[in-house]
Amino acid sequence: MKKIGIIGCGQMGGGIAQLCAQNGFPTLVNEVSQEFLNKGLDRIKANLSKNVEKGKLTKEAMEKTMSNLKGTAKLEDFRDVDIAIEAVIENFDEKKRVFSTLDKICPAGAILATNTSSISIMDIASTTKRPDKVIGMHFFNPVPIMNLVEIVLGLQTSNETYTAIKELSASLGKAIVTTKDRPGFIVNYLLIPYLLDAIRTLESGTATKEDIDTAMKNGCNMPMGPLTLSDFIGNDTVLYIANVLYEGFKETKYVAPPLLKQMVTAGLLGKKTGKGFYGY
Ligand SMILES: NC(=O)c1ccc[n+]([C@@H]2O[C@H](COP(=O)([O-])OP(=O)(O)OC[C@H]3O[C@@H](n4cnc5c(N)ncnc54)[C@H](O)[C@@H]3O)[C@@H](O)[C@H]2O)c1
Numbered sequence: 001m002k003k004i005g006i007i008g009c010g011q012m013g014g015g016i017a018q019l020c021a022q023n024g025f026p027t028l029v030n031e032v033s034q035e036f037l038n039k040g041l042d043r044i045k046a047n048l049s050k051n052v053e054k055g056k057l058t059k060e061a062m063e064k065t066m067s068n069l070k071g072t073a074k075l076e077d078f079r080d081v082d083i084a085i086e087a088v089i090e091n092f093d094e095k096k097r098v099f100s101t102l103d104k105i106c107p108a109g110a111i112l113a114t115n116t117s118s119i120s121i122m123d124i125a126s127t128t129k130r131p132d133k134v135i136g137m138h139f140f141n142p143v144p145i146m147n148l149v150e151i152v153l154g155l156q157t158s159n160e161t162y163t164a165i166k167e168l169s170a171s172l173g174k175a176i177v178t179t180k181d182r183p184g185f186i187v188n189y190l191l192i193p194y195l196l197d198a199i200r201t202l203e204s205g206t207a208t209k210e211d212i213d214t215a216m217k218n219g220c221n222m223p224m225g226p227l228t229l230s231d232f233i234g235n236d237t238v239l240y241i242a243n244v245l246y247e248g249f250k251e252t253k254y255v256a257p258p259l260l261k262q263m264v265t266a267g268l269l270g271k272k273t274g275k276g277f278y279g280y
Pocket residue numbers: 007008009010011012013030031032036087088089090091094098115116117118138139140141232233234237272
């Protein structure tokens with residue numbers, strides 16, 4: 001079994017760590033501090049416990065998952081991982097710091113994958129001396145439930161790296177799509193303009209947030225409304241991706257509405273901070 005290292009134990013990193021450990025991989029997850037790490041690991045434990053209560057998971061499977069999962073606040077502990085999957089905040093400078101450190105620490109043959117929603121794989125790969133081993137492995141939220149991995153190929157990603165990540169994604173039980181390294185890849189290129197338009201609809205006073213969400217849920221059979229979805233993704237992440245898309249294409253449909261910027265400045269990031277368009 002390959003040893004997997006996950007960097008970041010927030011919404012996505014925690015979900016990826018849970019998924020890998022649940023599928024039998026020795027998994028090591030890293031956070032910025034012991035405090036953040038404990039919070040992340042507690043969240044994973046609470047998720048698994050909920051699944052046990054609902055009868056979706058046996059107690060033994062939960063114990064096995066937790067025994068596959070270790071945490072560390074020191075990235076130096078990644079010296080023996082086969083694959084590192086980065087899931088820190090959506091910020092290029094932060095990812096750059098993480099990748100240049102991983103490049104120095106991880107074994108020469110290790111693959112360095114990123115769960116970025118919008119940052120160029122080429123830009124991330126260029127911060128390492130192994131661009132052939134850098135690849136996008138884009139999971140969806142919540143990771144244990146959402147069935148897709150978007151595999152993103154940088155210009156220099158090797159076939160060997162691609163094959164290994166395809167095999168890993170399949171062994172994690174996910175459907176796979178492959179995309180070139182273009183802003184937004186497939187899903188966010190289509191999704192983000194829709195979310196921005198929903199926020200503009202609210203901002204214009206056309207309808208209440210509840211009616212916008214109810215309209216799309218019931219009129220288009222969406223599992224949740226766009227404003228709820230933005231809260232679930234994280235309004236800061238939505239803003240960051242919108243800015244990347246605007247930078248990439250210079251089209252007005254990607255311009256972030258002032259309301260979104262204000263909400264991010266105010267810390268109304270959505271579910272993860274307890275308050276966004278709705279309270280949680
Ligand atoms: N939220 C989504 O729906 C979603 C979906 C797909 C992909 N993504 C991508 O996943 C990544 C993480 O997003 P998230 O929603 O989990 O964010 P989050 O804010 O919930 O979690 C990010 C975590 O990374 C940690 N972190 C920051 N810098 C770090 C560092 N240098 N080393 C270790 N840990 C560090 C933070 O403490 C935090 O716990 C982003 O790149 C985002 O674009 C998000």
